[in-house]
Amino acid sequence: xxxxxxxxxxxxxxxxxxxxxxxxxxxxxxxxxxxxxxxxxxxxxxxxxxxxxxxxxxxxxxxxxxxxxxxxxxxxxxxxxxxxxxxxxxxxxxxxxxxxxxxxxxxxxxxxxxxxxxxxxxxxxxxxxxxxxxxxxxxxxxxxxxxxxxxxxxxxxxxxxxxxxxxxxxxxxxxxxxxxxxxxxxxxxxxxxxxxxxxxxxxxxxxxxxxxxxxxxxxxxxxxxxxxxxxxxxxxxxxxxxxxxxxxxxxxxxxxxxxxxxxxxxxxxxxxxxxxxxxxxxxxxxxxxxxxxxxxxxxxxxxxxxxxxxxxxxxxxxxxxxxxxxxxxxxxxxxxxxxxxxxxxxxxxxxxxxxxxxxxxxxxxxxxxxxxxxxxxxxxxxxxxxxxxxxxxxxxxxxxxxxxxxxxxxxxxxxxxxxxxxxxxxxxxxxxxxxxxxxxxxxxxxxxxxxxxxxxxxxxxxxxxxxxxxxxxxxxxxxxxxxxxxxxxxxxxxxxxxxxxxxxxxxxxxxxxxxxxxxxxxxxxxxxxxxxxxxxxxxxxxxxxxxxxxxxxxxxxxxxxxxxxxxxxxxxxxxxxxxxxxxxxxxxxxxxxxxxxxxxxxxxxxxxxxxxxxxxxxxxxxxxxxxxxxxxxxxxxxxxxxxxxxxxxxxxxxxxxxxxxxxxxxxxxxxxxxxxxxxxxxxxxxxxxxxxxxxxxxxxxxxxxxxxxxxxxxxxxxxxxxxx
Numbered sequence: 001x002x003x004x005x006x007x008x009x010x011x012x013x014x015x016x017x018x019x020x021x022x023x024x025x026x027x028x029x030x031x032x033x034x035x036x037x038x039x040x041x042x043x044x045x046x047x048x049x050x051x052x053x054x055x056x057x058x059x060x061x062x063x064x065x066x067x068x069x070x071x072x073x074x075x076x077x078x079x080x081x082x083x084x085x086x087x088x089x090x091x092x093x094x095x096x097x098x099x100x101x102x103x104x105x106x107x108x109x110x111x112x113x114x115x116x117x118x119x120x121x122x123x124x125x126x127x128x129x130x131x132x133x134x135x136x137x138x139x140x141x142x143x144x145x146x147x148x149x150x151x152x153x154x155x156x157x158x159x160x161x162x163x164x165x166x167x168x169x170x171x172x173x174x175x176x177x178x179x180x181x182x183x184x185x186x187x188x189x190x191x192x193x194x195x196x197x198x199x200x201x202x203x204x205x206x207x208x209x210x211x212x213x214x215x216x217x218x219x220x221x222x223x224x225x226x227x228x229x230x231x232x233x234x235x236x237x238x239x240x241x242x243x244x245x246x247x248x249x250x251x252x253x254x255x256x257x258x259x260x261x262x263x264x265x266x267x268x269x270x271x272x273x274x275x276x277x278x279x280x281x282x283x284x285x286x287x288x289x290x291x292x293x294x295x296x297x298x299x300x301x302x303x304x305x306x307x308x309x310x311x312x313x314x315x316x317x318x319x320x321x322x323x324x325x326x327x328x329x330x331x332x333x334x335x336x337x338x339x340x341x342x343x344x345x346x347x348x349x350x351x352x353x354x355x356x357x358x359x360x361x362x363x364x365x366x367x368x369x370x371x372x373x374x375x376x377x378x379x380x381x382x383x384x385x386x387x388x389x390x391x392x393x394x395x396x397x398x399x400x401x402x403x404x405x406x407x408x409x410x411x412x413x414x415x416x417x418x419x420x421x422x423x424x425x426x427x428x429x430x431x432x433x434x435x436x437x438x439x440x441x442x443x444x445x446x447x448x449x450x451x452x453x454x455x456x457x458x459x460x461x462x463x464x465x466x467x468x469x470x471x472x473x474x475x476x477x478x479x480x481x482x483x484x485x486x487x488x489x490x491x492x493x494x495x496x497x498x499x500x501x502x503x504x505x506x507x508x509x510x511x512x513x514x515x516x517x518x519x520x521x522x523x524x525x526x527x528x529x530x531x532x533x534x535x536x537x538x539x540x541x542x543x544x545x546x547x548x549x550x551x552x553x554x555x556x557x558x559x560x561x562x563x564x565x566x567x568x569x570x571x572x573x574x575x576x577x578x579x580x581x582x583x584x585x586x587x588x589x590x591x592x593x594x595x596x597x598x599x600x601x602x603x604x605x606x607x608x609x610x611x612x613x614x615x616x617x618x619x620x621x622x623x624x625x626x627x628x629x630x631x632x633x634x635x636x637x638x639x640x641x642x643x644x645x646x647x648x649x650x651x652x653x654x655x656x657x658x659x660x661x662x663x664x665x666x667x668x669x670x671x672x673x674x675x676x677x678x679x680x681x682x683x684x685x686x687x688x689x690x691x692x693x694x695x696x697x698x699x700x701x702x703x704x705x706x707x708x709x710x711x712x713x714x715x716x717x718x719x720x721x722x723x724x
Contacts (some may be wrong), residue, residue, distance in 0.1 A: 091270020419482020470533020
């Protein structure tokens, strides 16, 4: 390639932007093809630390006390390139941690601070995250020093927690254990809007009824963490904003008391920044040119930092002492009357009508200059909404109660997506069991597994009943926030025992047989359910003419109803399960796309999805016993018949226009099988067909069984962090 001839540069085939362009890509020519990219998130090839890297082992090398001291010292060690407000980075670090953790949503467990995803697009460039690029860069010297013994995800949350400690809050605790990802989560659904901060009407059926917000979303607008600080669609109305606050925080797994505590506690320290013209800011980090080196929102206003920083557009501190943990938020809110004004950047904010000079916060650079405090519309909701007001006044009159409520709510906010305590590390992990952690007692690790299996095998339960019950118990696992799974046997408790997708009548019949066996051997029902599934799979393998033992790891415990947060589990009810060829009703999203979503949450690859679906079909585990996709004459045997018949060109496929397809013999016209879209996508999608063809080959019968057992075991053990 000759770069000397400038006139020919446009002719170079490698200068057309094919790698980095934001224009149409090759695959955009086929917009209706099934996009499997969401499953590539399971690919470890992007991890520069290698497949053998074990963060839990690295954490054992971490000098926790030294790290905490360094982070404490950092808070008041202002750096010239981005100086700290009032000489303290606490407010900025808290906002960074808040916005990392605050993207969590209960519906699918995605978002949150557990992966360090704030380093990548889209989160690194959300409008609501302006200037957090500076916060992470300020922490780089500490990350550099401690290397792989602390993840970015842990360091970000630790910085926010220590920021509170350094300003006087007694925090509830802290756990290390968040493992970094190494690629953007570009396939997480953050909303359908095509522009930042599009009106929130687009994600509500009725914006006046916030519970009509599209699931699984929680934030009110594209690019915001939770609500618009200026009001609904930027129009101030604290009572209307209160409704959005309540729904959004509910979708983040917070109740009213936690919402008030977090709102007030988050705004007890730090300030908003809007002393300038937001329209002249440079592009966000992902759009900025190379000389910005990953930073964004360059600000040409005077120094562009300190008192001239522009982020949200609102301007001012909430309290008199913004670097001190105190009750200043409630005192400021209730001891003054407020009116709407505009910030220098033109944003709506509330300011006190009359305030004494001694109650005003000082300028971030000049301690002799004072400014009006401010409140957002969401802050005013804490005073004007009757329920929030009652809680706020209680906290105003009981500072210790407020501090305790906030410390607990902050801990929940920053640890909600970490999963069970087996994933937690460090000297500050609280001993108290909290219901939102989905606690599970330890089970029995030492018993005669083969004797239990023999007892189950003699019950007369069918292969379908055994396998389906174990699958339904385990499929609740979500790798997004590490909730659900077979451990705990919550399938026998409210609300799961009554979920339509669990076929309650069949479930109760199976449990009535398995529970006495668990009691007889002194083991958990959770272990018994999984063992029963393994027995069913082994029976199916023997029926196919092979003998293979399915691996089993004992030690699961049984949760009680009192240990189960029913309300938060309700959001986990499956709406569809392509593995069992079931869908609760028709949805806008296609059945095959819902299959991909479930597969990604289970932590499975596209190949693992393929082998599991094929195996589940031939074992006859379809919901309600339907025959769609059961492409075999030997139902119940774990054969590769699903793939053999799917790829056999003796058949042709015809839609019946109701989501069901007939598979006919081309010569005789005989209807041989029926199928759903989920079945046929394994023959129509080029990538999935490539996998299907592997398993359809004459030499793949044993490979198919081996791969099925491996994927099955992965799902059964997905929540077993005690054995990993």
